[in-house]
Amino acid sequence: MENKLYVSPSPHIHGGDSISKNMYGVLIALVPAFLVSLYFFGLGALIVTVASVFFCALFEYLIQKFLMKKEPTLCDGSAILTGVLLAFNLPSNLPVWIIAIGALAAIGIGKMSFGGLGNNIFNPALTGRIFLLISFPAQMTTWPVAGQLTSYTDATTGATVLSLMNEGALDKLPSLSDMLVGNMGGSLGEVSALALLLGLFYMLWKKIITWHIPVSIFVTVFVFTGIMHLVNPVQYACPCVHLLSGGLMLGAIFMATDYVTSPMSKSGMIVYGVGIGILTTVIRLFGSYPEGMSFAIFIMNGVTPLINSYMKPKHFGGK
Amino acid sequence: MLRTFRIGGIHPPENKLSAGKKITALAAPKQVIIPLSQHIGAPAQAVVKKGDPVKVGTLVAKAGGFVSANIHSSVSGKVNKIDNALDASGYKRPAIYIDVEGDEWEETIDRSDALVKDCTLSSKEIVDKIAAAGIVGLGGATFPTQVKLLPPPGSKAEIIIINAVECEPYLTSDHSLMMEKGEQILVGVTLLMKAVNVNKAVIGIENNKPDAIAHLTKLATAYPGIEIMPLKVQYPQGGEKQLIDAVIRRQVKSGALPISAGAVVQNVGTAYAVYEAVQKNKPLFERVVTVTGKAVANPSNFLVRMGTPINTLIEAAGGIPENTGKIIGGGPMMGKALVSAEVPVTKGSSGVLLLTKEESVRKPMQDCIRCAKCVNACPMGLNPAFLMKFTVYKDWEKAEANYIQDCIECGSCSYTCPANRPLLDQIRLGKGKVMGIIRARKS
Numbered sequence: 001m002e003n004k005l006y007v008s009p010s011p012h013i014h015g016g017d018s019i020s021k022n023m024y025g026v027l028i029a030l031v032p033a034f035l036v037s038l039y040f041f042g043l044g045a046l047i048v049t050v051a052s053v054f055f056c057a058l059f060e061y062l063i064q065k066f067l068m069k070k071e072p073t074l075c076d077g078s079a080i081l082t083g084v085l086l087a088f089n090l091p092s093n094l095p096v097w098i099i100a101i102g103a104l105a106a107i108g109i110g111k112m113s114f115g116g117l118g119n120n121i122f123n124p125a126l127t128g129r130i131f132l133l134i135s136f137p138a139q140m141t142t143w144p145v146a147g148q149l150t151s152y153t154d155a156t157t158g159a160t161v162l163s164l165m166n167e168g169a170l171d172k173l174p175s176l177s178d179m180l181v182g183n184m185g186g187s188l189g190e191v192s193a194l195a196l197l198l199g200l201f202y203m204l205w206k207k208i209i210t211w212h213i214p215v216s217i218f219v220t221v222f223v224f225t226g227i228m229h230l231v232n233p234v235q236y237a238c239p240c241v242h243l244l245s246g247g248l249m250l251g252a253i254f255m256a257t258d259y260v261t262s263p264m265s266k267s268g269m270i271v272y273g274v275g276i277g278i279l280t281t282v283i284r285l286f287g288s289y290p291e292g293m294s295f296a297i298f299i300m301n302g303v304t305p306l307i308n309s310y311m312k313p314k315h316f317g318g319k
Numbered sequence: 320m321l322r323t324f325r326i327g328g329i330h331p332p333e334n335k336l337s338a339g340k341k342i343t344a345l346a347a348p349k350q351v352i353i354p355l356s357q358h359i360g361a362p363a364q365a366v367v368k369k370g371d372p373v374k375v376g377t378l379v380a381k382a383g384g385f386v387s388a389n390i391h392s393s394v395s396g397k398v399n400k401i402d403n404a405l406d407a408s409g410y411k412r413p414a415i416y417i418d419v420e421g422d423e424w425e426e427t428i429d430r431s432d433a434l435v436k437d438c439t440l441s442s443k444e445i446v447d448k449i450a451a452a453g454i455v456g457l458g459g460a461t462f463p464t465q466v467k468l469l470p471p472p473g474s475k476a477e478i479i480i481i482n483a484v485e486c487e488p489y490l491t492s493d494h495s496l497m498m499e500k501g502e503q504i505l506v507g508v509t510l511l512m513k514a515v516n517v518n519k520a521v522i523g524i525e526n527n528k529p530d531a532i533a534h535l536t537k538l539a540t541a542y543p544g545i546e547i548m549p550l551k552v553q554y555p556q557g558g559e560k561q562l563i564d565a566v567i568r569r570q571v572k573s574g575a576l577p578i579s580a581g582a583v584v585q586n587v588g589t590a591y592a593v594y595e596a597v598q599k600n601k602p603l604f605e606r607v608v609t610v611t612g613k614a615v616a617n618p619s620n621f622l623v624r625m626g627t628p629i630n631t632l633i634e635a636a637g638g639i640p641e642n643t644g645k646i647i648g649g650g651p652m653m654g655k656a657l658v659s660a661e662v663p664v665t666k667g668s669s670g671v672l673l674l675t676k677e678e679s680v681r682k683p684m685q686d687c688i689r690c691a692k693c694v695n696a697c698p699m700g701l702n703p704a705f706l707m708k709f710t711v712y713k714d715w716e717k718a719e720a721n722y723i724q725d726c727i728e729c730g731s732c733s734y735t736c737p738a739n740r741p742l743l744d745q746i747r748l749g750k751g752k753v754m755g756i757i758r759a760r761k762s
Contacts, residue, residue: 005644005646006645007645010651012678013488013678017735019688118687259690264691264694264702317571
């Protein structure tokens with residue numbers, strides 16, 4: 001009994017959860033959506049995703065190694081996740097050099113300039129996407145028509161559901177079943193609501209996220225657009241179209257639920273989700289941009305610290 | 320739907336390795352070390368001196384204040400010395416060393432196994448006997464039992480809640496006691512009901528002990544007013560406030576005592592000790608201790624005399640395994656890591672857990688990713704990540720405004736954290752500081 005004992009305060013056991021387990025869990029949840037994007041956009045989806053992941057990982061490694069001078073933490077999976085999420089928010093015909101710029105904005109500005117994982121205010125992938133949207137508005141708002149498996153930058157582009165809605169051409173919308181499966185134009189990972197919902201159920205089952213943020217976004221958008229549809233069905237599309245179109249599913253399930261940039265208490269999550277729902281709907285229906293999801297999440301990311309300090313968890317025994 | 324508490328909670332692997340093992344009485348060692356601080360409150364004051372002969376059950380130290388408890392000899396023999404001894408707290412504190420000679424008990428103790436059901440004593444007499452026997456909360460908190468049985472003026476007890484959940488992983492001492500001393504426990508509960516003048520008691524048992532639930536439910540039919548309530552397995556259900564919430568759906572307010580919800584909570588082991596004290600005149604000088612761990616040869620439940628060095632228990636369970644990294648007094652969630660295996664068993668020792676070296680090492684801390692898993696786990700509805708931040712930045716005002724003093728130190732936050740952050744370590748630090756500030760303000 002002469003060997004030394006460890007002495008530390010309790011608890012003496014740990015549940016075994018880790019940051020990388022959660023990050024890879026989200027990546028697994030993204031697999032169905034990735035497969036669907038390969039099915040509809042083929043080569044382009046593959047090139048964009050691989051390029052985005054590669055550049056995000058590369059910039060994270062370089063910045064950590066040479067600017068921050070610390071041990072790179074590539075293995076935690078967060079840079080890979082940012083890469084995949086950024087790719088999912090891009091058209092599948094985007095040239096590689098633009099993707100590299102987006103990755104630099106995402107990792108460099110969105111994440112590392114704040115100190116790395118856990119310290120960023122805004123979702124890195126969103127930062128990258130919005131940076132590209134403002135810098136390259138033409139390339140970022142022309143989406144290939146689904147079904148061109150072997151083409152990349154040469155793909156034929158067409159209107160998306162949201163641009164049709166923005167133009168008031170409600171009669172040209174694809175059927176709801178096509179929208180559910182993902183047979184429509186759009187960013188490569190956002191098209192299939194079904195695949196994204198599958199990911200949501202996986203994350204709920206694995207307790208990676210709770211239902212509060214996605215459900216409050218869905219409900220808010222459904223109610224808000226539903227009221228507008230009832231007021232004027234000719235100008236405003238039905239709420240189901242809104243739920244299934246654009247980046248709403250991808251945003252609500254995978255972008256808004258980013259741990260670092262969303263509130264911590266359940267009541268806070270609901271306030272945040274409702275805020276995103278309202279902002280998205282306002283931008284979609286009354287703004288000049290056809291899509292408002294990115295901006296809505298981005299704005300609510302900024303409000304998160306405020307929500308955190310006002311919306312506290314339900315305290316045992318009440319006030 | 321089984322009941323449980325309504326905020327937070329986790330479910331660590333139960334690892335009840337010693338479940339179903341019969342309680343084995345360990346013989347007294349050659350020497351016992353009886354610390355004078357075995358309870359919360361003022362240390363007891365020694366009433367024996369070097370060379371005094373003592374018997375099993377002889378009073379060796381009397382309560383040192385209102386919140387304090389008597390201490391009795393667990394062996395017969397001679398007082399060797401009164402000196403400082405290392406105890407489970409990690410500090411050297413005064414203790415009585417007794418050299419063991421024979422096994423002679425005080426004549427007043429009824430050593431027969433016969434069940435004594437009837438009791439003609441008044442409430443006050445019962446409470447006095449409990450105080451005289453030096454009974455403290457045996458779940459681990461060691462709060463003197465008689466103090467809990469004397470509600471402050473203006474408050475009224477409505478129900479006795481018996482804590483038999485044993486929510487700590489590994490520990491089985493309460494479980495084995497329920498299986499072997501069920502009838503005595505029920506008499507003990509009846510005595511507690513009489514002591515605080517209530518006609519209702521609920522024994523809360525987690526559903527991972529179906530045999531104990533069935534056994535006590537069968538016996539309880541003969542004891543009016545006692546209900547056995549199976550509870551959903553969830554840690555920390557053994558927390559006083561959590562158990563009250565689970566059983567009677569009332570949440571004790573921040574800073575208030577359980578009696579404000581009409582409840583008096585006692586551990587099931589305490590109920591057994593009350594039976595022995597009141598019906599058998601037997602002071603509290605022995606208790607059931609689980610010795611366990613994945614590398615331990617024979618995880619066991621022992622009936623141990625207070626003051627027995629812990630390594631005697633470990634030897635009886637097959638010896639210290641080669642790769643032992645940590646010895647814990649209590650369970651893995653709230654137990655104390657011991658600095659030595661020489662420390663004695665005291666009234667609060669519910670178990671001895673040996674972890675291997677691999678199990679003992681903490682993983683490196685990473686930055687908080689605000690995943691809110693600690694928030695979802697916290698049974699008090701706090702935000703552990705923020706409380707840790709307030710402590711690190713010494714922002715005591717914010718820490719207090721966010722109820723850091725309500726933390727029950729269950730460790731669910733640290734257990735859950737994917738970034739391996741030492742949340743409870745920091746919160747404990749901040750809590751101590753804030754409690755000091757509150758006390759200074761009041762005085």
